[in-house]
Every structure is written in structure tokens, then in C-alpha cells.
Amino acid sequence: MAMRHTLRKLRNISSVMYSSGILFTHCTLSEKLNEKEKLKLEPPDIKKLTYESMIQCSTLDVVNSATQALTVTCMAIINLSTEYRTLLNKLISLLTDTLNHDVSDVHWDLIVEVRTEMEEKKQILMKLTGYMDYVHKMAVATSEISFLSGMDSLSNLLCQRINDVLDNVKKEVESNLELEQAYRHIQEQCIKNSKETAKT
Numbered sequence: 012m013a014m015r016h017t018l019r020k021l022r023n024i025s026s027v028m029y030s031s032g033i034l035f036t037h038c039t040l041s042e043k044l045n046e047k048e049k050l051k052l053e054p055p056d057i058k059k060l061t062y063e064s065m066i067q068c069s070t071l072d073v074v075n076s077a078t079q080a081l082t083v084t085c086m087a088i089i090n091l092s093t094e095y096r097t098l099l100n101k102l103i104s105l106l107t108d109t110l111n112h113d114v115s116d117v118h119w120d121l122i123v124e125v126r127t128e129m130e131e132k133k134q135i136l137m138k139l140t141g142y143m144d145y146v147h148k149m150a151v152a153t154s155e156i157s158f159l160s161g162m163d164s165l166s167n168l169l170c171q172r173i174n175d176v177l178d179n180v181k182k183e184v185e186s187n188l189e190l191e192q193a194y195r196h197i198q199e200q201c202i203k204n205s206k207e208t209a210k211t
Contacts, residue, residue, distance in 0.1 A: 080149065098129040
């Protein structure tokens, strides 16, 4: 009985060994490459590595960094300004409701909540606009460097990019100021209304 059991195990093992055996295939070698087809790793020509060319390479890197900083900061200001104005509009609407209707405590709590969120956005916006001033200075310096290194077209492109970014940021700031003025006007009306209510 034990012998039969052992033979069965040996059969299973032999079938596993047979099925997991390594297969060898015959591969034909490809033809040898010609001298022209061989990859040639030649060191760079030392004569081409002048200080002027290295300055131009480093200037390209600086221009790319300046352009990226301009674009990212501009997009951040645009997106944050949109969120800020959305909160301002919501706050104006909530305050207008207090002038026209008797509102509950929940409404006043919502006003406080929206105002707090709006102030946080405003603080971040102020930091970003301050940061943009330094990015602008860096980009102007970079455009001057690229001009001095003989890359006039690159300098002109960067100057154009600077102007576009500044125009976009200016539009956002003006839109924010316009809505802030409307918000202050509603606030004044609310204060006057509360004083009149207190007198009566």
C-alpha cells in the first residue's frame, strides 16, 4: 500500500518535471553591421564648447524657468481670482437678502463663513501678486541677459510673454477691485440699515 502511494507521487513529480523542462531554440545570428550602421559615440568637439555657447545654453535654461514661473503664477492668480469673485458675489447676494428680508441666524452664520473663506482667498491673492512682482523682475532680467548673450529673438519673445502675463494679471486685479467696491457699497447699506433699525 505504501509502495503504491510512493509510485503515484513519483509519477506526478515526473510529469511536472517533464512539463517544466527548459526548451532550447536555435537562433540564427543577424548579419554583422556595417561600419556606417554602428553607433558611434564621439565626444563633443572641444572647439565648439566656447564660453559663448555655454552662456547661451545656460540662458536658455533661465528663460525656460522664467517663462514657467510667469505662466504658473499667472494661472494661479487667474484661478484664485475667479474663486475670490465667486465668494464676493455670494456674499453680496447674502447681504442683499438681509436688506430685503428678515433673515435667520443660520443666514448670518453663512455670511460669516463665506466672509472668512473670502478673506483667506484674498490673503493668498495678495501673496501671489507680491510674488508676481519678483517673478516679473526676474523675467525682465532674464530677457536682458538673453539679449546680451546674442539671443535677440528669444529676448523679444520673453518680453512679449511678460507683457501678456501682466495684462492678464491687471485684468484680474481690476475685476477684483470692481467687485470689492460693490461689496463695500452693500456693507455700507447694511450698516445704515442696522443703525436705523436700532433707533426704532
